């Protein structure tokens with residue numbers, strides 16, 4: 173197929189059956205991630221650093237001061253870290269089901285000095301990283317360190333089974349191209365300073381939500397960034413070990429509670445109809461995917477925040 177025709181086919185394919193015109197485009201663009209502070213030591217697939225200006229606007233216009241920011245699908249935790257470090261929320265609580273990612277957060281929040289020492293003492297080579305991947309860590313620091321190394325040396329930061337090691341990497345530096353020990357240590361040190369304001373639970377985010385949403389007037393704001401698997405989409409399945417989710421139940425829980433939330437999703441037909449069914453509002457933010465196609469992500473809130 174000629175390149176131009178192939179591109180046209182891909183774009184039509186992406187748009188097929190999806191009513192993008194349903195929602196306005198956000199006046200806030202997706203930012204270049206280099207222009208906002210990168211606070212997470214993990215380079216997370218599906219990470220939301222690009223969303224930070226939306227988060228600032230959302231939390232900045234909340235009716236009551238946000239006492240607790242809840243992030244039930246934490247991953248790299250960029251929103252919790254930013255909210256607490258920029259004083260937009262008094263505290264945060266994150267949940268994550270992936271045991272390896274959970275070990276990283278336990279180590280980062282409760283064993284910072286040991287984890288930082290390990291980072292400074294490690295020089296990644298293919299052999300060392302492969303050997304580390306085969307170890308069975310006997311404590312949470314070793315486990316969290318292994319997660320961090322694999323996350324920063326595998327292609328795209330993907331930890332799910334089948335992920336391969338970075339070959340060329342940044343500047344042709346191969347496996348070590350994303351291993352910046354001093355930067356990682358700085359981020360870990362800052363996390364350590366805020367660790368009494370950041371809670372973490374290794375649990376199903378839906379269970380955490382269920383428990384929190386039953387507390388009346390909790391002053392909580394919920395940031396929801398689930399795996400994108402609605403309508404059988406594959407993206408979330410390839411990126412994460414845990415990806416099954418009852419998307420309709422998640423929407424109902426948020427609607428029934430009346431809580432202040434911000435949720436991100438791909439513009440899958442199932443999600444568009446759930447937004448409409450529950451009377452939520454959504455804006456589109458145009459993003460480039462790995463094939464450089466421009467595709468919208470939805471930023472969903474119970475009431476209008478970005479366009480009034």
Ligand SMILES: C[S@@+](CC[C@H](N)C(=O)[O-])C[C@H]1O[C@@H](n2cnc3c(N)ncnc32)[C@H](O)[C@@H]1O
Pocket residue numbers: 216217218219220221244245246247248249250251267268269270273375376377378397398399400412413414415416417
């Ligand atoms: C889109 S990623 C979150 C990315 C994150 N917002 C960031 O900026 O780094 C979704 C995360 O949800 C986790 N996850 C999937 N199902 C979960 C569940 N039921 N409970 C908690 N976490 C879950 C996945 O392991 C993955 O880390």
